[in-house]
Amino acid sequence: QVHLVESGGGLVQAGGSLRLSCAASGRTVSIDVMGWFRQAPGKEREFVAAVAWGSGSTTYTDSVKGRFTISRENADYTVALHMNDLKPEDTAVYYCAVDLHYKRLPSMERNAYNYWGQGTQVTVSS
Numbered sequence: 001q002v003h004l005v006e007s008g009g010g011l012v013q014a015g016g017s018l019r020l021s022c023a024a025s026g027r028t029v030s031i032d033v034m035g036w037f038r039q040a041p042g043k044e045r046e047f048v049a050a051v052a053w054g055s056g057s058t059t060y061t062d063s064v065k066g067r068f069t070i071s072r073e074n075a076d077y078t079v080a081l082h083m084n085d086l087k088p089e090d091t092a093v094y095y096c097a098v099d100l101h102y103k104r105l106p107s108m109e110r111n112a113y114n115y116w117g118q119g120t121q122v123t124v125s126s
């Protein structure tokens with residue numbers, strides 16, 4: 001079992017920045033990829049970004065490239081999502097997730113991820 005706890009969501013004006021953090025506990029030695037997904041009201045959960053823990057390889061969805069950065073933090077199995085130039089369309093609940101299976105590059109597929117956090121709300125006002 002892996003337990004994930006997200007933090008750092010909130011309300012921000014368009015053009016602003018937020019930093020989300022996700023800390024994993026439990027069977028962390030099995031984690032190969034840590035990533036972020038988001039779900040806006042009435043929409044399906046979508047991939048945002050992910051990092052392969054061993055290699056540091058990253059993957060981003062096109063809509064956040066150049067604005068969001070995912071990084072491994074100094075603490076064991078903690079990952080941050082640095083979000084800049086936020087837009088109203090970034091408003092969603094953001095979920096942290098982990099993939100326990102090796103992949104050369106992090107997957108963008110929701111069903112590749114084995115454990116999920118409870119989510120943290122990000123609201124961007126126009």
